Amino acid sequence: MVPDLLLIALAIALDPLPVMSFVLVLGSARGVWKGLVFILSWLACLVVVIVLVLAVTGGQPPAPRSPPSTAVLAAKLLIGVLLIVYGGHRHRRAIAAARDRGAGPGPGTGGGTDPGVARADGQASSARLTERTDRITAWAAAGLAVLLQPWGLVAAGATTVLEADTSHLSAWFVLFCFCLLATAGLLAVELYVVFSPVRAKVRLLRLRAWLAGHQEQALVTICLVLGCWLMGKSIYQLTG
Incomplete structure (x- = not known):
């Protein structure tokens, strides 16, 4: 359970989309306070998921080779497969987008954009983005943290928490480390x-x-690495 949970927590922490949005929240008016609300809401999601899982299991993992244990491994295997499929889909879409950009209108075709106009448009877009983020409220920041939670990775974590035996203090320590590591990137930026x-x-x-320039590569890598890990380990435990 320990390596699985820590790997999943690291994948959650490295997800670029929440970090990008969190930076925008911090750049708004009273951004430090809104950032703290974002972090608390993010952390609350993880805690609620853990509490719900432990409420179902009673803090006792299913017996090995029992139907519940097999169902947990099957669920983890399914999540691993879905992560691999999603990572492959993102990779193909990124390649198609790069191909489309490379096949854009060439010089002299009338489709080019004047650099000065492009720079002005970029500055105007940046100004509009800044204006919108300044209007973000603390409640909106909390809701944003819930929406941006990588729920696929959280679901993988939930299936792993099913194996936690809370009669041992070490299990609580591992769960604490999971929440802390999954929030570590946001906490570091806030501090x-x-x-x-x-x-x-x-x-x-x-x-x-x-x-913004590397989010696709990061998402694809996270999904493929974690998906292969979960799928491989689940298959090994199901057939071992």
Whole structure:
């Protein structure tokens, strides 16, 4: 259970979409406070999922080779397959998008965009985005954290929590580490803004731009690695 949970928590923490949105929340008016609300809402989702799972199992894992244990492994196998399929779909879509961009109108065809116009449009879009994020309320930040939660990865974590034996203190420690690691990226960004606000503003904007350019690669890698791990381990336990 321990390596599975920690790997899933790391995958949740490395998901670029929540981090990109979190940076926008921090860049809004009273962003530190809204960022804290975002983190608390994010953490509450994880805690609620764990509590619901433990309420179902009573804190006792199903017996090995029993029908519930087999069902848990089958669910984990299904999630692994779905992650691989989703990762493959994102990869094919990224390749198709890159191919479409490469096949765009060439010079002299009338389809080009003047660099000055493109720069002006980019600045106008940035200004509109800043204006919209400044209007984000604390409640909206909390709702955003719920919507951006990578629920597929959380579901994988839930099937792993089913194996937790809460009669041992170590199980509670592992669950605590799961929540902490899954929230570590957001906490690090929040603390950076609190203790170094001026420097953080510039670097976080660069981070968001970098994530925007690499989010597809990151999502595909996370889905494929975690999906292969869950599928391989589930097959081994089902057939071993």
